[in-house]
Amino acid sequence: MGLGRAAKESISNAVNFLPDRCNYPGSKAQVTNRIHTEYIKAGHVIELENVGYSYGGGELLSDVSVQLIPGSFHFLTGPSGSGKSTLLKLCYGALTPTTGRVRAFEADMRDLDRDQMAMLRRRIGVVHQDCRFLDHLPLADNIALPLTVSGPDASQEGSDLKELMQWVGLSERAHALPPELSGGERQRAALARAVIMSPDVILADEPTGNVDWEMSQRLLQLLVELNRMGKTILIASHDLALIRAAKSQVPVRVLRISDRRLQLAGADL
Amino acid sequence: MSRGSIRTLMLGDAQAARVVPPSGFTAQLTLFVSGAMAFLAVFALALSLSAGRLADRWAEELARSATLRINAPADQRAAQTAAALKILTQTPGIAHARALTAEQQTALLTPWFGADLDLDDLPVPQLIEVIEADPGYDAAGLRLRLAAEVPGAVLDDHTRWRRPLVEAAQSLRRLGWFAIALIGGATAAMITLAANAALSANAQVIEVLRLIGARDRYIAQAFVRRFTLRALIGATVGVAFGLGGVMALPEASQEGGFLTGLGFQGLSWLLPLLIPLLGALVAFVATWSAAHRTLKELT
Numbered sequence: 001m002g003l004g005r006a007a008k009e010s011i012s013n014a015v016n017f018l019p020d021r022c023n024y025p026g027s028k029a030q031v032t033n034r035i036h037t038e039y040i041k042a043g044h045v046i047e048l049e050n051v052g053y054s055y056g057g058g059e060l061l062s063d064v065s066v067q068l069i070p071g072s073f074h075f076l077t078g079p080s081g082s083g084k085s086t087l088l089k090l091c092y093g094a095l096t097p098t099t100g101r102v103r104a105f106e107a108d109m110r111d112l113d114r115d116q117m118a119m120l121r122r123r124i125g126v127v128h129q130d131c132r133f134l135d136h137l138p139l140a141d142n143i144a145l146p147l148t149v150s151g152p153d154a155s156q157e158g159s160d161l162k163e164l165m166q167w168v169g170l171s172e173r174a175h176a177l178p179p180e181l182s183g184g185e186r187q188r189a190a191l192a193r194a195v196i197m198s199p200d201v202i203l204a205d206e207p208t209g210n211v212d213w214e215m216s217q218r219l220l221q222l223l224v225e226l227n228r229m230g231k232t233i234l235i236a237s238h239d240l241a242l243i244r245a246a247k248s249q250v251p252v253r254v255l256r257i258s259d260r261r262l263q264l265a266g267a268d269l
Numbered sequence: 270m271s272r273g274s275i276r277t278l279m280l281g282d283a284q285a286a287r288v289v290p291p292s293g294f295t296a297q298l299t300l301f302v303s304g305a306m307a308f309l310a311v312f313a314l315a316l317s318l319s320a321g322r323l324a325d326r327w328a329e330e331l332a333r334s335a336t337l338r339i340n341a342p343a344d345q346r347a348a349q350t351a352a353a354l355k356i357l358t359q360t361p362g363i364a365h366a367r368a369l370t371a372e373q374q375t376a377l378l379t380p381w382f383g384a385d386l387d388l389d390d391l392p393v394p395q396l397i398e399v400i401e402a403d404p405g406y407d408a409a410g411l412r413l414r415l416a417a418e419v420p421g422a423v424l425d426d427h428t429r430w431r432r433p434l435v436e437a438a439q440s441l442r443r444l445g446w447f448a449i450a451l452i453g454g455a456t457a458a459m460i461t462l463a464a465n466a467a468l469s470a471n472a473q474v475i476e477v478l479r480l481i482g483a484r485d486r487y488i489a490q491a492f493v494r495r496f497t498l499r500a501l502i503g504a505t506v507g508v509a510f511g512l513g514g515v516m517a518l519p520e521a522s523q524e525g526g527f528l529t530g531l532g533f534q535g536l537s538w539l540l541p542l543l544i545p546l547l548g549a550l551v552a553f554v555a556t557w558s559a560a561h562r563t564l565k566e567l568t
Contacts, residue, residue: 094480114565115484122482132477136290148288149483193481 043106045070045201045232046091046124051100053086060086062260064100068201068234073227073250075243076236078257084236085129087257088203091234092124093117105200122150125194127204131186133178139189140165140174146197160196168192168222183210184219191222201232208242216242224249288478289471289491295463299496302459303503303548304510310452311511311541317445318540319531324438327431334427335408337366337397341421350395353419357399360414362406369396394421456500456548457555464496464559479567489560493553500552504545512541 044067053061060083068074068091076084089095090102093109102109104120112120133142141148144161165171168188173181181189187207194202204223208216220242227233227250237243246252256263337357341349350368357366369377374396382391408426415422468475478488515532533540 092480118479118482118484120482121480126480128480132473132480134288134290134474134477137287141287145288145478146481148285149478149481149487197482 044068044103045105046234047103048087048090048097049101049103051090051097051102053083053090053095054098055086059098059260061090061257061262064262066255066262068232070200070232071227071230072232073224073246073252074234075246075252075254076234076257077238077240077243077254079238082257083260084238084257085205087262088126088205088234088236091203092121092126122146122197123200125197125199125202127187127190127194127202127207129205129207129209131178131190133186133189135178138175138177139170139181142178143170143189143193143196145193150197164192164196169218184212184215187211187215187219188222191219195226195231199231201234202226204233204235204237206237206239207235208237208239213241217245220245285487285491286494288483288488289467289474289495295467295470296495296499298463299460299499299552300503300506302456302463303500303552304507306452306456306459307504307507307544307548308511308514310449310544311508311515313445313448313452314541314544315515315532317442317449318533318537320438320441320445322534324435324442327438328435333401335399335401336425336427337399337415338423338425339395339397339419339421340423341395345421346395349419349421350397353397353415353422356411356414356418357397360406360411362402362404363399364402365400367398369398394423399424453547453551457551460496460500460552461555461559464492464556465563467492467496468560468563475564475567479564485561485564488564489557492560493556496556497549497553501545501549504548508541508544512538 046068048064048066051061051064052059064087076087078084086095090097091104093102093104093112096110105123107116107120109117109120133139134145137145140161143165147161162171165174168191170185170188170192173185173189178186178189187210191204191207194204202223207223208219211219216239223233223235224246235246243252243254247254253264337353339346339349339353354366354368357363374393377396378393408424412424415424475488518532
């Protein structure tokens with residue numbers, strides 16, 4: 001399975017970051033763990049510091065602090081309406097915190113102008129719960145959209161698209177319109193679109209919410225592989241089986257939103 | 270707006286244009302409004318230019334001539350006429366002065382009194398036509414001298430009735446330009462409404478584009494290019510129909526007066542060709558500002 005030139009560069013960057021990769025024998029997971037350790041010295045991908053968010057007079061999140069280390073794999077759990085999607089939106093700047101601050105790649109999001117925010121979002125791949133495609137464009141164009149909007153330089157990496165669609169098993173559906181896709185196909189397409197720019201971090205909001213068990217395992221496998229390539233992953237999900245399946249493959253940190261606050265989940269998960 | 274982005278807009282970014290779905294009624298609305306407004310602008314321009322020509326002609330022709338009337342008893346008329354002509358020839362700024370013959374005066378009155386008019390039956394004053402040189406004469410000084418030496422002479426330099434005519438023609442010209450400005454404003458307002466409708470209808474598309482890292486300029490460009498091209502096409506069709514309409518008007522004639530002179534002359538036929546470009550410019554500015562206003566409201 002390949003990810004194309006952009007993704008390959010990212011993997012290469014991640015591995016090259018190690019002082020001497022020859023000294024890191026072992027499984028991919030072990031290498032990833034060491035990458036985490038080294039990246040910690042370089043700072044956080046996304047950092048929320050005492051973040052609060054209120055909407056319509058009610059407080060949804062209060063005093064939330066979390067740091068996403070490069071190459072880490074986090075799950076965000078909590079009951080429906082607890083603020084999981086809100087927290088993800090805060091992470092990619094779709095919402096502005098009422099209190100506290102959000103930093104992404106060492107930059108305080110409050111200090112970014114609109115162009116800078118757009119550039120920052122190119123480094124964050126987002127898989128929305130409802131996927132959100134442009135229904136008038138064929139699937140291939142939808143997946144390539146981040147390349148398209150990034151200009152001709154990024155679009156030259158067009159050969160990535162074919163490999164990527166093959167990777168998510170959608171090669172045969174390249175010309176289909178989004179409304180013609182099944183739930184699983186939409187989720188896989190959303191994931192493909194999220195990673196086509198080879199972002200540093202992938203945020204996924206209930207990525208397996210509308211698919212069966214088999215498909216959810218397949219999607220998880222894609223995310224695990226991305227994590228092994230050095231991508232930082234944050235998945236909002238209340239699917240405990242999915243979390244357990246992930247924990248069996250990569251080091252996973254589980255966060256739980258409870259009573260508007262973020263807590264580290266217990267070992268029962 | 271940089272030269273680069275204007276070039277991108279003119280040359281086109283097919284990908285940027287494709288991310289916005291083909292819109293329905295806003296496309297037809299923009300085409301129709303641009304066409305109709307361009308059609309009206311052609312007539313407003315024709316009106317303004319014709320009124321301008323008329324004002325210039327009246328001002329020029331009437332400003333160069335004056336009339337001297339000799340209201341004197343019959344036995345003194347010839348002497349006073351000779352004295353007046355002598356004064357006129359001595360006055361600086363007068364190129365030529367001549368007393369009208371009885372036949373010429375009769376010809377002037379014929380339209381009102383008929384062909385069998387006998388001037389001896391009417392107390393008609395002797396008329397002297399005065400043609401002004403460049404620079405002109407001092408009318409006030411001439412009046413004073415005539416009053417002293419030719420008591421029956423009255424100088425009429427046409428100012429009294431020339432000024433309102435010229436002012437009317439100039440007002441008509443201003444009205445034409447004002448109409449063009451109004452047409453431009455109405456076009457901008459309608460295209461802004463259409464652009465806002467298109468932006469609202471595509472709010473979800475814009476949201477998706479923002480979330481995947483599209484910059485405001487990229488998103489705005491997709492809408493601006495579409496509306497600018499529609500306005501250009503619509504206005505071109507409107508101007509073609511407008512020019513056809515102007516060409517169908519009767520040609521200028523002495524008998525027809527002002528109305529038959531409505532239209533373009535010489536190089537002024539090229540002026541309507543600027544209307545589609547101006548229409549496109551108006552659409553460009555209107556859509557660009559509407560898009561940026563809308564995008565700024567999004568996170």
